Amino acid sequence: MASGSYSLMWFRKALRIHDNPALEHASRASSFLYPVFVIDPRYMDPDPGAFSPGSSRAGINRIRFLLESLSDLDSSLKKLGSRLLVLKGDPDQTIIRCLKEWNINRLCFEYDSEPYYQSLDEKVKSFASSAGVETFCPVSHTLFNPLEIIKKNGGRPPLTYQSFIKLAEKPSWESSELNIPISSLPPVGDVGSCKIFDVPTLRELGHSDFELDENTPFQGGESEGLKRLKDVLSNQDWVANFEKPKGDPSAFHKPATTVLSPYLKFGCLSSRYFYQCINDVYKDVKHSVPPVSLLGQLLWRDFFYTVALGTPNFDKMKGNRICKQIPWNESDELLVAWREARTGYPWIDAIMVQLRKWGWIHHLARHCVACFLTRGDLFVHWEKGRDVFERLLIDSDWALNNGNWLWLSCSSFFYQYNRIYSPVSFGKKYDPNGNYIRHFLPVLKDMPKEYIYEPWTAPLGVQTKAKCIIGKDYPKRVVCHDSASKDCRRKMGEAYALNQRLHGLVSEHDLTNLRRNLEEKYQTAEMNCRSKRQKRSC
């Protein structure tokens, strides 16, 4: 193309300038470059019916993080002589209209393995090919191409971390220069009759009633992500010796992990660039190794992306060949208590408050509440907890979120259902004084440390003095952990036996039968108590 191309760079994730092969390609030999982000009203418009402020799909914290990331991207593009063109509408229809209106002959966007993008991209690509528009969709969100790994494994994804590591080996780009600085970009061409917006504010999108008392301390955008990365890397010793299971989930003034996950989720930070930076630190020093090392965490991310892509119905129990079929109970009452931080277990409730306010909680805190909701205490379906995380986390990532819920509920990957996190003693060993609880549940701030993890055991006099009466100022616990966790173990055992007997081919009918049996067998004191309450209220 002698006169140069009219190129459209479609931003979805990869909200960055550095290590962005699609952007690089789009800017090469182009007369005009149109950098586009499409706001889908279904994703961004307020939904007053949702259980937390935000849209129907995302809580307010993640929408804010995305808008901050877009603003940052826009100002970086402006420094390079370009800008971000924000459009509103159905993403596929909007992109197709732009392609026509602007006579685009080259469309560039990052490959995305999530089902949502797979079907969206299919539509856009099929139009592009019929219209003679060249498309360029590089894999740059993950370290490896998940399709290649699946192919290498004979068409099925590896199901253990170690087999994944063996298949993956070293990434092809390990020692190439990824972060080639861009000094300028081609100009944006005429936009014709397409309505172009600036990056909107939350208020402009109609979100106004969000809480202001304590919001996420994490700001979106590539600049912020790179700054955070620099901070992390400046502590070489910490990077080299990082071991994931050893972090302190109750540390919140200074989190025990990098909190780079939200930047990786939106692609504000390139996972490949991060990988190279860690490798640089490792060069001359003794360091931890996967799976627990910092580099190991990036490999976990790729592992889950690969399994997720190669597993039909990965985000469901039914029809998911790697998921155990378990007769989770259908109690919305218990789900809501968990979601609204009213379980009566301060450690669990404090975590759920931090999740709602910050949109981020420590990895082990995620384990505690996920285990508690599913196989540990409440026996509620992992898909319901998954939905809550999906909405509230600023770093919620389709493959990782579903993969971790499968893991924690002992539905796949991990099967030792007798290992249950105690909602009392797990937090206590990190934070014996309960500072974390006092911060996120101020109603308990004056409870003596002897009782703060189990306030229902505090004598009434102590409760009065702490101005926190259990059952009035703070809820009574929704189940008794000792008996509930024992019941969960037994239920899991029976469900596993059924899965084994039927070789995983458990029908809806089998599951209903087992559920009925279990309910008869294992009704604990609380369960009886709860059903009596329900009957009374009916």
Add this chain to the structure above:
DNA sequence: CGCTTGTTGTGTCC
């Protein structure tokens, strides 16, 4: 079939 391996449990004992 038997053996090894698997990121991250709890409670008790020394």
Add this chain to the structure above:
DNA sequence: GGACACAACAAGCG
């Protein structure tokens, strides 16, 4: 802080 019992799982490999 390390060892052990607890009660015990699945996947992968030979």
